[in-house]
Amino acid sequence: MLNSWTIFGAVCISLFNLQTVNCLIDPISLAVGAGALAGAYTGFGFFKEQTYCRMTECCNDRSIPADITKLKGLLQKNLYGQHIVIQQLISALEAHFHRHSKSRKPLVMSFHGTPGTGKNYVADMIAESLYEKGVKSRFVHKYMGRLHFSLSQNVAEYNRFIRDDVVNGITDCARSLFIFDEVDKMPQGVFESLASLVDYNSLPNNLDGTKAIFIFISNTAGVQISDQLAKMLKSGELRENIKLSAFEQILEKASYNLDGGLKKASLIEQHVIDHYIPFLPLEKAHVHKCIETEYAKWDRRPQKNAIESLLQDVITFDRTHGLFATSGCKTIEKKVATEVWNNSNSISEG
Known part of the structure; x- marks a missing residue:
């Protein structure tokens, strides 16, 4: 004693x-x-x-299970036409969370593609799989370009805000997730303070940010992705066999040169972004699957003619190639909900 x-x-x-x-x-x-x-x-x-x-939520394995198996299942079940996304994302996250990982920097990924291809959908699935509370976790930080960083004259202020928020977030939990959406709507230079923080873990006060994850979401290079995919399909290549290497340099170059938050960014110059991930434009068959999935959420199994009718109402194809749905699956959820509601009212009135 x-x-x-x-x-x-x-x-x-x-x-x-x-x-x-x-x-x-x-x-x-x-x-x-x-x-x-x-x-x-x-x-x-x-x-x-x-x-x-x-x-309550803590920065531990209970609150942050990092369930990659769950994420893989969600992606395979709910994401259509994006084999590159699934392959690259699962590999990147498994390597990042591996117990023998000795990376000197956080995991940084940039999602690119036209609207409706699943970029935000995938970011939310990542949060739901990594964190017990999903997107509501206090360790998940999400920023919208038009809401948080819209004015070019405020770039210096935005840089201070991003720096402070990232430092505070990693101080709270080293395994934090930072999602920057609508990057193409942000002014040039907004991420300059972030580059110095993320590049080889140069955080103040000896903070360890190597387990953090940063995701940038953008429509930038959507047209270039469509052009490249159309070219490859027309040359006889199967969509499922097309690899990431066909798009990576295209995405990096477009991000650096086109207007938006990553234009001429140090994040690109210093090669801080680990993965440029293309979300391929969707074809009619993929939108068809999206419609079936939305009906299933309502416990409905629609007739084939009902799906075809809805497809005609919601799909317009790109003028350049005539192959890809211009809005992808973006409007499907609300369209199906409206159809189900209208049919339910018709039955009750009858």
């Missing part, structure tokens, strides 16, 4: 950080006291895990 001198010694160590204090404790009692204090801290950590962290 610890005597009162040992306990007092531990308190002296705790309160005065071994500064010259008139504690009058012999070296043996002092050493035992230090061990007792370390044990107390360990015990408090265990107590916190079993009490406080069971009632």
Whole structure:
């Protein structure tokens, strides 16, 4: 049993950080006291895990399960026409969370594609799979270009805001997720402060940000992706066999040269972005699957003619190639909900 001198010694160590204090404790009692204090801290950590962290969100494995298997299942079940996204994303996240990973920087990914191809959908699925509370987790930070960073004259202010928010977020939890949406709607230069933070973990106060994830979402290069895909399809290549390498340089070059938050950005110049991921434009067959999925959410199995009718109402094809749905699956959810509601009212009135 610890005597009162040992306990007092531990308190002296705790309160005065071994500064010259008139504690009058012999070296043996002092050493035992230090061990007792370390044990107390360990015990408090265990107590916190079993009490406080069971009632609220903590930066631990319970609140951040990082369930990549769940994510893979969600993507395979709900995402259509995006084999490159699934392959690249799962590999990148598995490597990032591997216990032997020795990366010196956070994982940084940039999503590109036309509207309705699933970019935001996938970002939300990532949050739902990595965090127990999903997109509502306090460790998930999401920013919208038109809402948060819309004015070019405020770039300096935006840089300070991003820097402070990222530092505070990683201070709160090293495994935080930062999602920047509508990057193409942001002014040039908005991410300059972020580049210095993310590039090889150069965070202040010895913070470790290597387990954080940054995702940039943009419509930038959507046209270039469509042109490249159409060219390859018309040359006889199968969509499912097309690889990431066919798009990476196109995306990097377009991001750097076209208007938006990444134009001439140090994030690109310093090669901070690890993965440029293309979301391919959707064809009629993919939109057909989106419609079936939305009907299934309402426990409905529509007739083939009902789906075809809806397809005619919602699909317009790109004028250049005549292959791709211009809005992808973006409007499908509301269209199907309206159809189901109208049919339900018709039945009840009949």
